[in-house]
Amino acid sequence: MEKTLEKSQNVSLLMTELKQDNEKMQGVMKKIQDISTKSNILALNSGIEAARAGEAGKGFAVVATEIKKFAEESLKASRESETLIKSIQTKANEIIAMRTVDIAFDTIDKIDRNLFERNCDVQAWATFDAIKDCLLHPSPESKKVAQAFMENIYKIYEVYFDLFVVDLSGEIIVAAQNQSQVGRNMNERDWFQETVKHNDVYVTDMYHSSVVGGYTMGYSSPVHNDAGEVIGVLTTRFNWEFIYDIIDRVKIDEKSQLYVINKEGYVIASKDRGGILKKDLSHLKAVNHIMTGKDRRGYTTENNQIYAYCLTEGYNAYKGKGWSVIVSESIV
Incomplete structure (x- = not known):
């Protein structure tokens, strides 16, 4: 998957360079058209002067006619070339758009897979005896064992702000890190x-949590006794900054945005890390296609920009949160 994404990104960069070279060629063809137009005018003026010169200007008139033919043929060829260049x-642009859609898909897919693992984490840890015991037999000793277990998880996994055990009354009885929350x-x-x-x-x-001091997601799993009854909740706080490990690896043009x-x-992550939970992109046609259910994946062209989009599909048991990735590419 990663090699496919890297290849897709490299192709997009190459297509962008091709488009830039194509634009330069348009400039060259414009110059050729200007030369042809000026040559045609020169030939016309020369023909007029040759006619005025009478017999003496006949030879010059032949040259003027040939110049005129050359100018007309050159102008026709340059116009045909311009049409081809535009094509x-x-x-x-269409290839860039399709490749950009692939980037959007691969990015949201990687995010979904990462968050699926967080979904699995909390379910697995909720079955451990240390977590169950502090809920079934709450005591300083059982809570200390649970706290040590959770602190070890915190150190090993590195992607969490904190973990909490909550009893059925809603009280936090154990915290991995922030003991002031107990x-x-x-x-x-x-x-x-x-x-x-x-x-x-x-x-x-x-969302942004004042408790953990950063952007986070909460994953909460019921904790069961041996009879399958809910006895409490284990909840984790994922450190959203680790999502940028995925986003920062996406190779797009410097003028592009993800x-x-x-x-x-609303933007919850971006390549430039700006506008988090403040910037609203619902005015874009691309976003409207997603929000109205018109398309899950595709692209639109708006204001000289290609906007590729892909709606989350989730991954296995993790159904996703209705998020999408939007990638913009300039077509100017």
């Missing part, structure tokens, strides 16, 4: 209510 540029009650939080209510993993959208947007059309 090549249009096809180059004792806080989460029973009014959507993620807690949804996890307990549906007895299933609940994933938040990306955005990850949520289902409302």
